[in-house]
Each structure stands twice: as C-alpha cells, then as structure tokens.
Amino acid sequence: MGIFFRESKKVGRNGRVNVSSGGVGGSYKLGPARITQKANGQQMIRIQTGIPGLNFTKTFGKKRR
Numbered sequence: 779m780g781i782f783f784r785e786s787k788k789v790g791r792n793g794r795v796n797v798s799s800g801g802v803g804g805s806y807k808l809g810p811a812r813i814t815q816k817a818n819g820q821q822m823i824r825i826q827t828g829i830p831g832l833n834f835t836k837t838f839g840k841k842r843r
Contacts, residue, residue, distance in 0.1 A: 781799075782798070782799055783798060783799045784796065784797070784799070785797045785798070792806055792807040792808070793806050793807075794806075798817060800817045801817030801818070802817060803816045803817040810825055810826045810827075811823060811824065811825045811826075812824045818841045820837055820839040820840070820841060821837070822835065822837045822838070823835070
C-alpha cells in the first residue's frame with residue numbers, strides 16, 4: 779500500500795494539465811479526439827465514436843522509467 783497524489787487543472791477552453799506523484803502530463807481536446815502527453819513520456823490519441831463506451835485509443839512512444 780502506498781500514498782498517491784493526483785491533481786488536474788483546466789487550462790484554456792480545451793486543455794488540461796495533470797500533476798501526479800508520477801510526473802506532469804497534459805491533454806488537449808480537438809472535436810471528438812483527445813491528444814494526451816502522459817507523465818511516463820508516452821503520447822496517446824483517443825477518439826470518441828459517438829457510441830457510449832466505444833472509443834478508439836492509440837498509444838505512441840516508449841515508457842521512460
């Protein structure tokens with residue numbers, strides 16, 4: 779068991795900055811797509827299909843330790 783920290787703040791109209799015990803990440807929404815820079819160095823694109831619970835997600839890059 780450990781202690782975890784996570785905080786999220788909205789930046790501008792479509793942006794978000796996430797701060798956690800693992801690092802700093804961010805995301806930006808463009809229409810039905812959200813582009814994310816994760817704290818571990820990976821980038822992710824998620825596209826909403828309009829069907830509840832059905833999304834397309836693609837992750838790029840290698841995790842950094």
